Amino acid sequence: MGAAASRRRALRSEAMSSVAAKVRAARAFGEYLSQSHPENRNGADDTPIRTWFPKENLFSFQTATTTMQAISADSWWFPRVFRGYAERKRRKRENDSASVIQRNFRKHLRMVGSRRVKAQTFAERRERSFSRSWSDPTPMKADTSHDSRDSSDLQSSHCTLGEAFEDLDWETEKGLEAVACDTVGFVPPKVMLISSKVPKAEYIPTIIRRDDPSIIPILYDHEHATFEDILEEIEKKLNIYHKGAKIWKMLIFCQGGPGHLYLLKNKVATFAKVEKEEDMIHFWKRLSRLMSKVNPEPNVIHIMGCYILGNPNGEKLFQNLRTLMTPYRVTFESPLELSAQGKQMIETYFDFRLYRLWKSRQHSKLLDFEDVL
Secondary structure, eight states, rough: OOHHHHHHHHHHHHHHHHHHHHHHHHHHHHHHHHOGGGGSOOEEESOOOOOOOOOHHOOOOHHHHHHHHHHHHHTTTTHHHHHHHHHHHHHHHHHHHHHHHHHHHHHHHHOOOOOOHHHHHHHHHHHHHHOOTEEEOOOOOOOTTOOOHHHHHHHHHHHHHHHHHHHHHHHHHHHHHHHHHOOOTOOOOOOOOOOTTTTTTOOOOOOSSSTOTTTTEEEOOTTTTTTHHHHHHHHHHHHHHHHTOOOOOOOOOOETTTTTTOOOEEEOTTTHHHHHHHHHHHHHHHHHHHBBBOOOSOEEHHHHSOOOSSSHHHHHHHHHHHEEEEEEEEEEEETTTTTTTHEEEEEEEEOOOHHHHHHHHHTOOOOOOSHHO
């Protein structure tokens, strides 16, 4: 601290002495001008003397005391200005040196990376050359490990192997189903999948055909059931009906509209969603495995409770579902109930008289359907 204070005092004294010398020189120059050109001293123009030093400093300092007081009052800024200038210069030098260091370091990294790549390629070439026979005079060919033809051949062989396994599983399952169904009096099952969202759905199992024991009604909870629950229930009911039996005909009775099926809560089947949503894709594919393989005709899935084919999106939905259920042969039908095909579909699963009675009371609150039955 003492050295810094003494240095400041020295700088201040030097500044004061230099300023005092300038003031004395300016005062002498002013006296010279007044003596050499007396007409400018009391002339009519009274033109002020233009100089770099302030005008009041030319002739206002009469004594040394007044001069030193003015110098001490005006010379405080000089050390601070000098320090600021030196600080800026120092920062500029540091920034320049830092930018040079960074530039050189980036150049070094680029050079090191290129050397590493060159070293790796050299090591690979040397390994390939040493792996060849010493007596082999043929030149070494280029590396074709990443050739597109090899990769395509590998993919095609993998696909062929997978298709072979699928064909084997298909034939095995088909044989097991044929053995299971080759019994006296076997009737292929017809599964009815009924959503609880349908009004008065709880009465639907009571209006099915009583002369056809192959009809299996399954009423599921629309609000809380999942696709896995539905599939497990279908498998369980099929095993109860006949061990190893598969579905030949199926009825899905649920709400919906033109181009969409309202299967579960927040699960609407459209032609776009059956291509994207994983759980819906998994449901239809697993459902296809429950369809018959020995049926000489395509298996049929009927849709009731809504008219899907009300716009072109319904046909797109059926087409996407058929694609999902491939290689199983499945067709989808959704005729109008008042048409001839609709009447035939109703008579396949229901007692037609009871179905018309249930339909007339489906949305009525005045008369309970159970009393009518």
